Amino acid sequence: MTRRKLEMKKIENTTARQVTFSKRRRGLFKKALELSTLCDADLALLVFSATGKLFDFSSPSMQQVIERRQNLHSKNLNKMDQPSLELQIDNSAKTLSSNETVERTHGMRQMIGEVLQRLNVEELQKLEELLEVGLSRVLNTKDERFLGEISALKRKEAQLMEDNQCLKQQMEKQLKIKIHAIEQGQSSESIINICSSSYPPQHQDNEDTSLKLGLPFP
Template sequence: MTRQKIEIKKIDNISARQVTFSKRRRGLFKKAHELSTLCDAEIALMVFSNTGKLFDYSSSSMQQVIQRHNLHSQELGLSEHPSIELQLELSNQTMLSKELAEKTRELRQLKGEELQEMTIKDLQKLEKLLVGGITRVSQAKNFQEDRVLKDISSLKRKEVQLMEENWRLKQAQHLTPENGHSSECITIVCSSLADIPQDYDTSDTSLKLGLPFPD
């Protein structure tokens, strides 16, 4: 005779329910013991009847299995719910990645790329940004040109000053006695004339000052 398949639902008859609970509980504990023995598994079972009575089974120590379960639950909770610092770090990394992607897209648009998906308003904003950038570049260019012109003007003034100084040095050189004779030579000639005897006869009584003629 085959066993009839019963419908899995609450048994309304209290006596039949208690009998079924007792049989199924013993069968459940037997299966747990077999599983622990065959597979070297650590098993703990706790069953409360509808009257509140506790029935339990443990392959080793019930307290040890419960502590192991609690520790595993804490570790699992930490992995599923990261710390606040880790959450902030992940949030910052996500924000930086988005900002980097946005700036990269803006840079490409400034170069005239990826303009097809932009709206009229975005294109007008981009045009205004480019016009402002061109204005600033033009101002910087004009500033640099003015500075270069000032440097050139300063160099030209220095050139004129050097030319004037060179001219004054040449003029000072022309004012010295020719052929390199100095006033010391004139003094030596006058001393030689003073040593001539007074009775020296000469038809030319005039005194001529000057450099002696070579023989």
């Protein structure tokens, strides 16, 4: 006969429930004793029956285990009341950051002419001087940017004028070659070959410009 597995639910029969309680309680206390002996552990067990009767087991004693639990609980409460160093540093950093943000926001509002009611004459004069210095820096930076853009445009203009002059010279040279060839009675194909051979190689930009002007290129 195999042992029937007990279903995990309340035993309705009072007598059977009391017998099971007594057996399981003795087994529980036996396991607690083994744990305490084998592992050198301090433990305490309190069990109340359905009738309200108290059963207990402790090692080494109930009083010592309870006092140890209370001491540990007090230490944990102290740790909770006193945050860790990392948490204190983090809170301090957040506070400083928040204060710095508030100060900067207040300063920016003063820069645009707000929240000036609490400033005295001396503070208003300092704010005016600060604004003048800032405005001067902005104007100087703007002028430097303008000068830089003008210089870049002038360099581009000079390059375009140089390219235009070069193209003009090439066109004049080809025109002279064509006139000379016509005067010599050469064919149109010969004139084209002479013009092509006399056209000097140029960089890509000049080739694109020559194509737009309808000029031959090698």
